[in-house]
Amino acid sequence: MDEFALIQQYFSGIGTPSQQVVLGIGDDCALLAGHTGEQLALSVDTSLPDRHFPAQADPWAIGWRALSVAFSDLSAMAAEPVGFTLALSLPEQDPAWLQAFSQGLRAFAEAQSCPLIGGDTTRGPLAISVQVIGRAPAHRVWRRQGAQAGDLIAVLGDLGAAYAGLQSLLGDPELARDRHQWGAVEQAYMLPESRMQEALRLRDQVPVTACIDISDGLLADCQHLLAASAVAAELDLAALPIHPWLKHHWTPEQQLDAACEGGDDYALLLTLPATAWPRAHQLCPHLTIIGRCVAGAGMRNQAGAPLAPRGFKHF
């Protein structure tokens, strides 16, 4: 049973929805009614050793990454940061590890103006759960639902580099220990960058109709967005914004695999009316059109062949 089936079977419909809950389980964040005209967005992400990062990885990067991947869910809803909480289980107290971990967390938090507002520390196997809280005008928050037939599908950011970085880190455990030795792809995996500023620019000036962050892989996450919006997609795989490193080092087939299935890039996948494209592209030069929404269900390429995620495991 995968994560989605497990949630559906055991954890759906727990408790009576209160009036303040605008959106519950099933999107990048839950939404709560906030200030008049505003909604609060909440999301939680757990990072575990040898599942989400190499256990021996540079602790500074572990801190950065744990906050960054949770924060990506706020970017995907175009909700600006309010703060975050940290539930941290630690097997032992290693002052050097803790110092570096907290500095990495702090670096991301300060760069993104997202303060730590609470938490819980316990003795136990290493586990890092980060809950992020953001806010957005109620009529401008982005959801997975909302894409319309005819909308363009675009990606904000590069694809494939994180997958390449993970392969590199898994192949050379010593490399993982020191972030100063990393090249572009190792950085892409361990130190994903925030798309928040671009998301907020778009939110305030472009009628984006739906959005999701690409954590599980382009095809898997695209499928989530399409299902929530009840539309189909025609994708131009030749147009994918593949990271330049892959173009120089990998075969076209490997590039496509990494971009479609690799995940962990934390790029944003979003949809918007074609008329909004010029303004969107002006605001975000790194936005790339990769297809368009059509009536129906599922995904296909430009030749009409069906596309589906293979359910690739990332770690």
Next chain:
Amino acid sequence: MDEFALIQQYFSGIGTPSQQVVLGIGDDCALLAGHTGEQLALSVDTSLPDRHFPAQADPWAIGWRALSVAFSDLSAMAAEPVGFTLALSLPEQDPAWLQAFSQGLRAFAEAQSCPLIGGDTTRGPLAISVQVIGRAPAHRVWRRQGAQAGDLIAVLGDLGAAYAGLQSLLGDPELARDRHQWGAVEQAYMLPESRMQEALRLRDQVPVTACIDISDGLLADCQHLLAASAVAAELDLAALPIHPWLKHHWTPEQQLDAACEGGDDYALLLTLPATAWPRAHQLCPHLTIIGRCVAGAGMRNQAGAPLAPRGFKHF
């Protein structure tokens, strides 16, 4: 280094406080500005096997307990529930375990009208992080800070039973497996009851000046409240609301130890002006006066002898 020192050294002042954050680290919940005149309260609590519950314990009770202990932080702020998120790491998928766990979680959530609004499930060592979200009128939310010299100190709930229950469960691992075999003390440890309804009654009708939930032990948590409020306390240890089971089975010395140091009862410790007592006691018959606030710092008994927590380990 204990939890408080660790947070202070590594995790204080991370990120620039945003305008919306009314209260950050250091109380039972963080507070955010919400609807006009309202504040949102957030808290996170992690539950780990053989640290917060016996690993082989009845999974129904593990679910109930994980939510109940997090929920207690909302009660301590008198913030009515909005919802909760769940970050769940599971070593393997055992459908019977998951079914019972989710039913226990659901039972508490439905009894308290606190819906599950989001979460994250991962494969890893069992870890349950629950984040609760509540709300309260901004001028009525309870904090640890606010107790004044002259205020009465009261406990809402019984003390000591959870400690006795834990000893019983640790002494008989088979007993932990089936909640139907438990008596009052095992239930007190594994199935702590919510104080929310009494807290909300008090909040709306009585000027409570400060509150904390008793998770670490009466003396330890009283010390936190006094330090935040910058007052001292004179406690009448003969007046403690010791659970009836202990009075029948344990020596007076053991009773006092369990009540003062045991923790895990999730009773509420609160302060209020003496003039408010008749109304408070009418609203909550299970409220017990155990002392009063005086100028200065620290705790002493009625004979003037200093009192301090011994820093007891609960598990």
